[in-house]
Amino acid sequence: GESVGLHLPTLSVQEGDNSIINCAYSNSASDYFIWYKQESGKGPQFIIDIRSNMDKRQGQRVTVLLNKTVKHLSLQIAATQPGDSAVYFCAENRGPSGAGSYQLTFGKGTKLSVIP
């Protein structure tokens, strides 16, 4: 079935470098996308979101890019720090289900390791 997926399961970057985590989605009806960060033993933590009427959104050290033409989402982390080490999930909201809920569909995650 349709799902959100990630191109790279693991990513290692040097501290201070920029990180780019990619995600492909297949449901063209999805209108809301979220990046979550999950540290070991913790629940997914909201990082940044973007709606389908935008192609770029910036936060503090993070930028999300949305390319609806190729159904691609990316998370850019500037000046990566050791505290950024975690698993990153992209999630899509496909709009209301037949029952009216807005559950998120997650990909499998990318593990980001920051090398000091």
Place this chain on the structure above:
Amino acid sequence: GAGVSQSPRYKVTKRGQDVALRCDPISGHVSLYWYRQALGQGPEFLTYFNYEAQQDKSGLPNDRFSAERPEGSISTLTIQRTEQRDSAMYRCASSSEGGGGETQYFGPGTRLLVL
């Protein structure tokens, strides 16, 4: 402020026993979701509440799974006659509104182990 809380954090049970997992959403949040997360995977949807109404239970794997949110706040996910395949991390999330495009905030989860 307080985030989503879940209890217990860990639950070990024997096959065939019933378990009840509790979720306390962020105060005032209308929507509450239950997800199940396997190791190395993203959370998968189980069920959704809008206030006290269970509007979507399409993700519940079978009729041994049920959930309630009687007063529109705290929710309980119950698994009857547990099986080993039920072992997983169960996560709860809440959002402030009932519509789409609202951020879902996740709790720390309950790790269930069925022996």
